[in-house]
Amino acid sequence: MQKKVLTFMLAFVLSLSFVTTASAMGYHESDIEKYIMGQLSNAKIPGGSVSIVTSGKEVYSASFGDVPETTSDLKIGSVSKVFTSLAVLQLADSKKLKLDTSVSELVTGFDGNSDVTVEELLRQTSGYTAEQSIKGDRIPAPDGKKGEYKDARINYAILGKIVEAVSESDYSEYIQKKIVKPLKLESTYTTDEMSGKDIVGGHDNIFGLPVAKRAVSNDDKEWDAVSATGIVSDAKDMGNVLSMYLAAGGQTLSYNQIEKIYSDGVDCGKTIFGTNGTSSLGWIKTKVGKQDVYYVSGAIDGYISAAFLVPGQDVGIAMLFDTSDVISGNDVISELMSNVVCLAIGEKARTIDSKAVMMPHIEFDVVYVIAFFASLLPMFMMSWWYRRTRNKGIGIVKTIVDVVVHIALPIVIYQFVPVIIENVLGNSLGSWFMIKKFLPECYYITLIVDAILLIGVPVKVIAAIVAMKKGPVDEDEEMPEDELFENLGDDAEKSDEDKEEKTEQITADDVKQQESDETSEKSEKNGDENSDGSDDIADKDGKTITDISETEQGVSDDDNAEISDSKQDISELENVTEEIAAAAEEDDDIENVETKNDISETESPDEQADALKTQDEVVKEFKTRSGKNKKTEEYESSFEREAVKALETDEHENSDDTNDELKDIKSDSQMQTAVPKIKKRYNPQKGMPVKIVVEPDDDLDN
Numbered sequence: 001m002q003k004k005v006l007t008f009m010l011a012f013v014l015s016l017s018f019v020t021t022a023s024a025m026g027y028h029e030s031d032i033e034k035y036i037m038g039q040l041s042n043a044k045i046p047g048g049s050v051s052i053v054t055s056g057k058e059v060y061s062a063s064f065g066d067v068p069e070t071t072s073d074l075k076i077g078s079v080s081k082v083f084t085s086l087a088v089l090q091l092a093d094s095k096k097l098k099l100d101t102s103v104s105e106l107v108t109g110f111d112g113n114s115d116v117t118v119e120e121l122l123r124q125t126s127g128y129t130a131e132q133s134i135k136g137d138r139i140p141a142p143d144g145k146k147g148e149y150k151d152a153r154i155n156y157a158i159l160g161k162i163v164e165a166v167s168e169s170d171y172s173e174y175i176q177k178k179i180v181k182p183l184k185l186e187s188t189y190t191t192d193e194m195s196g197k198d199i200v201g202g203h204d205n206i207f208g209l210p211v212a213k214r215a216v217s218n219d220d221k222e223w224d225a226v227s228a229t230g231i232v233s234d235a236k237d238m239g240n241v242l243s244m245y246l247a248a249g250g251q252t253l254s255y256n257q258i259e260k261i262y263s264d265g266v267d268c269g270k271t272i273f274g275t276n277g278t279s280s281l282g283w284i285k286t287k288v289g290k291q292d293v294y295y296v297s298g299a300i301d302g303y304i305s306a307a308f309l310v311p312g313q314d315v316g317i318a319m320l321f322d323t324s325d326v327i328s329g330n331d332v333i334s335e336l337m338s339n340v341v342c343l344a345i346g347e348k349a350r351t352i353d354s355k356a357v358m359m360p361h362i363e364f365d366v367v368y369v370i371a372f373f374a375s376l377l378p379m380f381m382m383s384w385w386y387r388r389t390r391n392k393g394i395g396i397v398k399t400i401v402d403v404v405v406h407i408a409l410p411i412v413i414y415q416f417v418p419v420i421i422e423n424v425l426g427n428s429l430g431s432w433f434m435i436k437k438f439l440p441e442c443y444y445i446t447l448i449v450d451a452i453l454l455i456g457v458p459v460k461v462i463a464a465i466v467a468m469k470k471g472p473v474d475e476d477e478e479m480p481e482d483e484l485f486e487n488l489g490d491d492a493e494k495s496d497e498d499k500e501e502k503t504e505q506i507t508a509d510d511v512k513q514q515e516s517d518e519t520s521e522k523s524e525k526n527g528d529e530n531s532d533g534s535d536d537i538a539d540k541d542g543k544t545i546t547d548i549s550e551t552e553q554g555v556s557d558d559d560n561a562e563i564s565d566s567k568q569d570i571s572e573l574e575n576v577t578e579e580i581a582a583a584a585e586e587d588d589d590i591e592n593v594e595t596k597n598d599i600s601e602t603e604s605p606d607e608q609a610d611a612l613k614t615q616d617e618v619v620k621e622f623k624t625r626s627g628k629n630k631k632t633e634e635y636e637s638s639f640e641r642e643a644v645k646a647l648e649t650d651e652h653e654n655s656d657d658t659n660d661e662l663k664d665i666k667s668d669s670q671m672q673t674a675v676p677k678i679k680k681r682y683n684p685q686k687g688m689p690v691k692i693v694v695e696p697d698d699d700l701d702n
Helices: 002-016 018-039 077-093 118-123 153-167 171-180 235-246 255-261 329-344 358-380 382-392 396-425 432-438 440-470 481-529 557-583 585-602 605-624 638-646 655-663 668-682
Strands: 047-053 058-065 202-206 209-213 231-233 266-270 276-279 284-288 291-300 303-310 315-321
Touching (some): 018 047, 018 058, 018 329, 077 118, 077 171, 077 235, 077 291, 077 303, 118 153, 202 440, 235 315, 284 329, 315 329, 358 440, 396 432, 396 440
Antiparallel strands (some): 047 058, 291 303
16 A cells, blocks of 8 residues: 555656656757767768657657658667566566566476576576577576676577466567557567568668668577567657656556666676666666666667666657667667767767777778688689699698698688677677678678688599699690790790891891992992002092092103093992982981990090090191191191091091991081091091092081
């Protein structure tokens, strides 16, 4: 009787405080909405919905992103425990069970004797671990230490069986009859009843990017039992459930049972607020600021949600999101939800780091890439392995290495990846079923890596058989085909280049030989007619010139006649050589440049010094050349004078090259540089000077 009076008085006090609480919530309403809108992109959340309630009604609700309305249905995952806990406490209210009753007295199918109680299942201190599950109709004995908190789905899976056994009805039927209808929930049902329902699709975070997926029912009842994770609801319905708790239950649940929920429990470690918490009857209790906060949170493949109660301020908050990311996203979303609660009760909220979601994914992606290419390495080395097998056969060491790489390594990877993932992420992902459900990219990358390594077994067996039949590799086979063809192509190209160079050399030699032969014939003919034995010289234009020395004394009249005939022959010879020179003029210009470069590169420092000295002497002679006592009448220009000096030998064997070098010289300054180099190159010997005939165009008008 006293409890009923206390319940009535508490309800009356809460109703009186409703107006003040509602106005306080209105004050925070804009702050909460602004915060959520500003943090959705940083937390990489596609969409969600929020409902904030008091013991009397809903004071704020909103939907965000791709969740169209607050009445949109989403899977709530582990928040389903709220409904299972409520059902068990209702059965306790109706005296159909006691919380300290042994589970083995209520349900059958236990493997071995179990002294686990209903309350221990509610608080998750039964000793069951996250890796355990119900196998068919058989319930295993706990593997862990009793009394320690372990978040394990099997606890609430067993409670679901207890609800069915005690109520003598299906779990879904009981929820609809005792919870959904009394609380007037419009969008709450189990995943067994979701066929034909309009449920917002979830998102898996793959390689750091949210990927949409279709909502499906729980595909493994042993792991994802309906009573543990199998409820579908919306933000408004969850708000109504929270209002019932804040209103001290009423007809749905007695205040006595709610008081048990608010009691302290066993230490459960850190909460999403960063504070220490204790495990209550289906809820986690912690302190935020000066307020006691009770919450349940959970993620399922593609969804994450949470429900919060702050009895001291008569505030309840339900938040549902259509994404799940065990690497980093779930932690970021949990931080966002805790900050919303802080704003609702007047505490400060933290800003979400924009890199908090992506950076851990990048680290995982790097590992995936390295693992994938490492698995391809044996295939990349297959050519080397094949040649080595042909040359050295199948050795014991090589066989052991291949067995380790292609058989033992895939087995090790398959066995230890779940262990590594569980230790790194700490999210009870100790099985391939859970990895496939919550970390699909890791699941498929591991399968691909193992498949590539295992494929190497038949490939190498076949390659070994072929290698043993063919025997050692011949010398011709040592070089890879691509390299062989490339070298053959290079040899062919070099051969063609050599042929072209030889052809060009032969052509140039033929032209020079032809010019030399014609010059020799003319010179011999001229030599027979010229009794004085004058020499044949070629200037830079290809002209062959015979100069009769003017210093020779005692010439008779007959000799003068012969000289006149010789000059006529020389004139004809000049015409012939001019035609030959014109034909080769273009090639000579190119060779001229190359020859000049070769001269500059091959000159030693001493030779350059001598050339400069000779050049100075030439300049000095040019300056004194115009004196009255100087006899310059035999030269028509300084150009002519220096040409004579360069060619003052009757044994000059490079007249054609000299002609080419002198051909482009048009000024005295150019002559000063060119003449010393020519004299140095050909080492001319002193002999009878021969006059050079210079065309009018080459005259410098000195």
